[in-house]
Amino acid sequence: MRPEFKYEKEIAGTANARNRKQEQYRKIVSFLYETGNASIAEIVKHSKISQPLVASLVDDLLGFGVLLDNGIGESIGGRRPNLYCINPAYQYVVGVDINLHTLTIALFDLSNQLIRREEYKNFDLENSSAYTDKLVGKINDVLNEKNISTSQVLAMGLSIPGLIDAKNGVSFTHLTFAEQGLGNYLSEKLGFSVVLDNDARMMALGEKAFGKAKGKKDVLCLNLSNRIGLGIILNEQLYSGKNGFAGEFGHILIDPEGEQCYCGKIGCLETLTSGEILVRNVNEGIEKGQASFLRQAKDEGKSIDLREVVAAINNGDQFAIDQLNKMSDYLGKGLVTLIHLLNPEMIIIGGRLAQTGKYIVDPVRMALNKYAMDRISSETEVVCSDLIDDAALMGTLSNVMKEVLRIS
Amino acid sequence: MRPEFKYEKEIAGTANARNRKQEQYRKIVSFLYETGNASIAEIVKHSKISQPLVASLVDDLLGFGVLLDNGIGESIGGRRPNLYCINPAYQYVVGVDINLHTLTIALFDLSNQLIRREEYKNFDLENSSAYTDKLVGKINDVLNEKNISTSQVLAMGLSIPGLIDAKNGVSFTHLTFAEQGLGNYLSEKLGFSVVLDNDARMMALGEKAFGKAKGKKDVLCLNLSNRIGLGIILNEQLYSGKNGFAGEFGHILIDPEGEQCYCGKIGCLETLTSGEILVRNVNEGIEKGQASFLRQAKDEGKSIDLREVVAAINNGDQFAIDQLNKMSDYLGKGLVTLIHLLNPEMIIIGGRLAQTGKYIVDPVRMALNKYAMDRISSETEVVCSDLIDDAALMGTLSNVMKEVLRIS
DNA sequence: TCATCTTTTAAAATATTTTTTAAAAGTATT
DNA sequence: AATACTTTTAAAAAATATTTTAAAAGATGA
Incomplete structure (x- = not known):
């Protein structure tokens, strides 16, 4: 269960047209995720979609609640532009960093803000469903506390030591008990997509995106x-x-x-x-x-x-x-x-x-x-x-965004 | 002077539309370069362009002389498909492998066939325009011999030892005398684009494409x-x-x-x-x-x-x-x-x-x-x-095609 | 051998995107 | 304060691509 960026319910038309539109939505959202804030004109320049079309797509996204009006920007010699940004509270990303003895769970909004960070010491890693049950429980606790439903979770990123087949979400060293692979297993238990990779690589991603x-x-x-x-x-x-x-x-x-x-x-x-x-x-x-x-x-x-x-x-x-x-x-x-x-x-x-x-x-x-x-x-x-102790955690966020928005 | 894939003269319409069309042409040609041979239906599947449009674009390319009708293929349960391929003689690629004491010049057609290969021993590399003049002379000899005009040369690929800034076509170790960079210098003398890189890297590209x-x-x-x-x-x-x-x-x-x-x-x-x-x-x-x-x-x-x-x-x-x-x-x-x-x-x-x-x-x-x-x-x-002695030479061909057709 | 099923291609109808044009809302200058 | 100049957005017109539909050409099987 890989994460996808979709608003299928909202879009009519034939399969091909829907796909094209999805791709255009994704382009716009991904650009706004990277810049934080942009005018229609800037989106046009970056996306190479025509201005009327961009205007209409942005309109749609405002309607879905994905984007927010973000006031009026500075002019560089003409009419002042309307600015748009991602609605940080439209969805959330869960980040989990599993270590041999410590578990860290983080909750991020779509503006990369750390909403909540819970560290559990002496949370010893063992290869059993007992461990994942406890893990799933802790994740749900964090979500409940912030009143976030599973549908509001864009996806979860996971960092774990050892050998990983990231493409298929399979861990070979730890938590190997799940037959369908750790990613799919957790995904089924949690109700949202899980993207996972090795800890050193997640640290690298964290440094690349935020460090x-x-x-x-x-x-x-x-x-x-x-x-x-x-x-x-x-x-x-x-x-x-x-x-x-x-x-x-x-x-x-x-x-x-x-x-x-x-x-x-x-x-x-x-x-x-x-x-x-x-x-x-x-x-x-x-x-x-x-x-x-x-x-x-x-x-x-x-x-x-x-x-x-x-x-x-x-x-x-x-x-x-x-x-x-x-x-x-x-x-x-x-x-x-x-x-x-x-x-x-x-x-x-x-x-x-x-x-x-x-x-x-x-x-x-x-x-x-x-x-x-x-x-x-x-x-x-x-x-x-x-990034002190949070490199891998930030990396999981970046990994999710890469998968979902296909950030460069 | 980087190589480009263009049929500007032939295309009407506004700038944006022309660009889109160029990109579609490129997609089709690049697919045919990789597969050698394909039907309209296969191009549609691969390019994600609609069937009527692909048909019309292929028609254009046949008109330009870029593509050739390649007979009728095997059916897999219905009407037998018309096959198309690149016209191998539409343009040619020059490949040059400079070594400390040996120069090799090759001429390839668009089906990767080696049309001609000339090896000059005791062609000692020295940092002077005398050397490049001799080089340009030898290249023109090869072209003249085969009756190929500069406009029929898609681009030239060059492999040379030492430190190279491939992006800007600048060599830092050998042939450093040209102020505008070796690539641009040769390009001006020859009348077509020159793509260059280090010899070990060209060997690797050769192995990747043909080895x-x-x-x-x-x-x-x-x-x-x-x-x-x-x-x-x-x-x-x-x-x-x-x-x-x-x-x-x-x-x-x-x-x-x-x-x-x-x-x-x-x-x-x-x-x-x-x-x-x-x-x-x-x-x-x-x-x-x-x-x-x-x-x-x-x-x-x-x-x-x-x-x-x-x-x-x-x-x-x-x-x-x-x-x-x-x-x-x-x-x-x-x-x-x-x-x-x-x-x-x-x-x-x-x-x-x-x-x-x-x-x-x-x-x-x-x-x-x-x-x-x-x-x-x-x-x-x-x-x-x-690939014996030709890895780097084949690599220059691949490098040109990568630049021009943006092969994967 | 004929009827049915596939695949490929072509043409017409539909939908979408872009270009063009113009209006709105500013800034800068005299 | 008025005018000229920019930039941004909106609406109408034109261009372009896609979907639908249909026809052509061959394969398969009773």
């Missing part, structure tokens, strides 16, 4: 938390590879003489760079007597996790910063390979480690200076995400 | 000759990166403890794998007394180059094969990185070393088994190109 990748053509989005994920945007599009396996950046070869990775191979990037490795190295150092802010917690028998290490770094803990620097050098080596192969405009660092800001960006940049061909690497910006 | 990448979505095309080039097809499209630098596969890091590369960095793939390295290693071995078919030539004071090494390998020379095996292992390591990042459907080995066939494919596959995650690498086929 620092906006307007960029070729961007790589790193998800640096306990492990390493990579979402790839090439030629303005999300790239997934033949089977949706693209982006296994954590398992490219960095050190042929290195340790064995959990994947079985020797010297993968993830044996040298990841939140887990950082935490391990910090713990080992402290056990060996290294001075650090984290010593006290350790002495109290608390286990130190990534959250604490990041906090220590941001508090200027020299030892933790040293460990991050070491790690970032390897990360830089890995990124050099990406840059040489893909010549991206920008690399965005996201995930928990992005919260260290300059503490990770600066050593990565240093590593690029050292290991990359300058001609190529000087074309690539390296920045931290500013 | 083993046909119908595939994500394919990597290696150009293995003296150096290493990589042409990348992702989501069915050629990928160039932000500045057209994408595909610097030869300079990804393989061995942090390795030799210094000519690019300045340590341990690049090209310090371990390339035609040059293979030739060097073979020569060194023979100097040290290694038995080989190549010993005789060496003793006679002839310098052994890549062509000879490839021949020796194909004759079963054990030493040369050993050296190739060693090299292929490194190449495999590099390809693992590509596979993990991009999850391609297929990797095509082209260039001079592709002529060793199984001698290179088998050890590369072995290396993939060893170094790559099976789940991902088992999805990727590794094959040798079967």
